[in-house]
Amino acid sequence: MKVGVILTAFALAGCAAPRTALTPDGAWDPDNVFAQIQAGREPAAIVYQDAELLVIMDHAPVSSGHALVLSKTAHARDIIDVPPATLARMMAMARRLVVAERVGLGADGSSVIINSGSVQTVHSLHVHVIPTYAGKPIDWSARAAIQSQPELEAVAVKLRAALAAQR
Numbered sequence: 074m075k076v077g078v079i080l081t082a083f084a085l086a087g088c089a090a091p092r093t094a095l096t097p098d099g100a101w102d103p104d105n106v107f108a109q110i111q112a113g114r115e116p117a118a119i120v121y122q123d124a125e126l127l128v129i130m131d132h133a134p135v136s137s138g139h140a141l142v143l144s145k146t147a148h149a150r151d152i153i154d155v156p157p158a159t160l161a162r163m164m165a166m167a168r169r170l171v172v173a174e175r176v177g178l179g180a181d182g183s184s185v186i187i188n189s190g191s192v193q194t195v196h197s198l199h200v201h202v203i204p205t206y207a208g209k210p211i212d213w214s215a216r217a218a219i220q221s222q223p224e225l226e227a228v229a230v231k232l233r234a235a236l237a238a239q240r
Contacts, residue, residue, distance in 0.1 A: 102150075107143050107197040118225035120232045125159070126166055130225040130232075133218060135203055135211050138178045138228055142166045142200040150196040152189040163200050169239060170202040170232070177235030178228070180204030184211060 102108070109115035111127060118130040125146050131139040142163050149155045155163075167185050174180040182205040187198070205211060 102196060105195050105197050107141075107195055107199065108148075111143070111145060116222055118222060118229040120170075120229045121166070121236055125162060128166060128170065130220075130229050131201070132220060132225065134220065134225075135213055136205060136209075138174045138180060138204040138232065140170055140174075140202045140232065142170065142202065144198055149198045151198060152187055155198055163198075167200045167202050169236060171204075172239060173232045173235035174202065174204035176238065177231040178204055179206070181207045 106115055110117040110129060117132075119127065120130060120140055121128040122145075125144065127143045127145055129141050129143065131141050144155060144159050144163055146159065152160065164185075171183045171185065174183060184201070184203040184205065186201040186203065188201075189198075203211060
């Protein structure tokens with residue numbers, strides 16, 4: 074089955090389901106850091122963007138190449154607060170990033186993670202795409218090491234080139 078067919082089926086599967094209210098954590102906060110980045114008020118190393126998605130480098134990566142896929146249109150805090158089609162588009166981009174990390178950065182694998190609800194650090198739906206490298210397990214304690222914009226931009230350049238080569 075082709076990826077497009079799978080993603081379409083995934084998106085359509087949720088169309089008939091009633092919208093689930095997001096009650097535990099409240100409304101989406103337009104002042105969160107991702108909203109600030111989208112508005113151009115905070116810096117970010119941008120890997121990709123279009124009318125619906127923004128892909129940026131995580132400022133405190135757990136692995137070189139750790140990127141985040143953000144929805145520009147949903148403004149949701151959580152996975153249950155976006156339309157299935159938006160989530161399908163985010164996951165299609167996450168898949169493209171996995172390929173870009175392998176081709177452009179030499180990654181051997183990846184972790185794709187969506188934190189939802191109270192476990193999130195930033196309460197705005199985002200997908201972590203974290204490359205893994207042979208013999209180097211993900212070091213979750215390395216999360217505190219904030220990288221400079223030039224360091225992040227150097228990796229973003231490689232990912233942008235690898236994404237462009239996929240077209």
